Amino acid sequence: MTKTFYRYLPVADRDRDWGLFVTTIGESRINPGTPYPPATHPGTHHFQPRQGRVLDEYQIIYISAGTGWFQSELTRRVKIVAGMVILLFPEVRHAYAPTTSVGWNEHWIGFNGETARRLMAKGFFTPGRPILPAGEEQRLLGLFDDALATTRRNPPALQQLLAGSVFNLLAMLYSGEKSGFVGESPGLGAIQEAANLMRQHPEMDVSIPQLAEKFKVGYRWFRRAFTHHTGLSPHQYLLDVRLARARELLAQTTLTTKEVAAQAGFKDEHYFSRLFHAKVGAAPGEWRERARRGLRA
Template identity: 45%
Template sequence: MKPGDVSFYRYFPISKRDKNWGLYITTAGEARIAPHTLYPPSGHPKGFAFEWQRGRILDGFALVYISSGRGNFESERKFSASIEPGHAFLLFPGVWHRYAPAQDTGWHEHWIGFDGETARQWLRHRFISPKNPVLKINAEDTVMATFSRVVQAIRANRPALQQILAGATANLLGLCYSAQQAQPAAETQNSNIIESAIARIQNEYAGNLNMQLLARELGVSYRWFRGTFAAHTGLGPHQYLLELRLVRARNLLAETEFSIKEIAMQTGFEDEHYFSRLFQQKLNLTPSQWRTRSRPHK
């Protein structure tokens, strides 16, 4: 951390009484990460520290709230999201994830780690879900006031600290659930944008599609478009385009007498050799071998 940066956190031993309460806190804190600073900062214990390249899997849950700056979050099932101020993301036991601030902005993060039968029950009943880990919480004042009370209680080492922090955590998770319930309209709009993009790609796959221009025409940033497209389809927009072109190429190889060069041109590949290399890389067969195997009686 650089001089002047905010950094305060605690990790807690857990007693039998804490577990019997049903919800207990493993860690809480905040950090203001300056631009162009190494992330994550050092000093966190094993099991909580991580590197971007390897990511991390926790034994319990955590809630991270970003009050300023921006960055990225990724988790299992190819989920990816851009993080902006007011976003919270949930981390789940046994679920791989990683996140980091953008180098040019840094961010101010606030977090609380938790576990217990109550949290597991929330998960079982789908009040929280790893399928929907990133939420926009439109209650910044309430969230920040809650995190402020958490830090104050920890600094004061108040009696029954675990139970006080458990109450604050339940409050924060209630706000997350409220945000989740308010999302269907936004999700519908997002789905409509991505469906429009997919239709454009399917109709114009053989042309010179520029994904950044497509995002602009749809009225969204390319960063948002790329992340949301991947969340909906499991592939980035450019990768989706390549896979679609290869599907069309396989159909033409099986059903027509067009030459390899003609098929490459008709499916958007300007270079026959690049098309052949990519085809073999993806399918472990050359285009000619695929053609032969796809119609053995011809």
């Protein structure tokens, strides 16, 4: 017996212009002994597991229960268990199925568009690594449930709402992959605590090696893991936090440039002014006037 809900969605020009559009969304509970794929699959997406298929879209497939297998022309056959996500890529032949004696629960969303292709081209996800951990499964399942509920309601701008769901799903998967790089506490905890400390106290007088020592991790590991986790080196992250604090003080207070520099963590007013101009494109005083005109407007 199979319990299935799915929709295949029309795509308008405005949906393509949005940059990301959804082609299909659904969920199935495949019970033990049930043929797979279900006979209700449309011809454009139907396949025989032995031959596989090639799609012209991306798909996120989350397996919330059961076991099975997956393989593609780029990867060997691997076992799939509950808590795994399969990411399918266009023009890559693949095949997958639940274990006949066990079955599985699958939740999927298909998508495409210029923004999706750009994310993949930048290497955020690659067809050579199509199997990802679900990470926080309750949140992931909640995102699928919300997207399915939205699809059932069929509100105006459904495609744009579902595009937001896809972005959230991809962000969760990417975050989970990055978290897996640094591992569990104390590794991941050290990175998170260090970033929180920088955001809360940008004025602190501390070097990056001292931060690593504070959180009892090696400097080289800390720098590499922090960069992998945030996309910025610890030094650049702290500079960006300090500049953000400086912009906030310039816009919301009457402090002098020297006082702003000190409270944002810069010891040298002249270095601060040069760096601010280089990064923001205007001197602190000029930026303050622009910001205040914008606030008054």
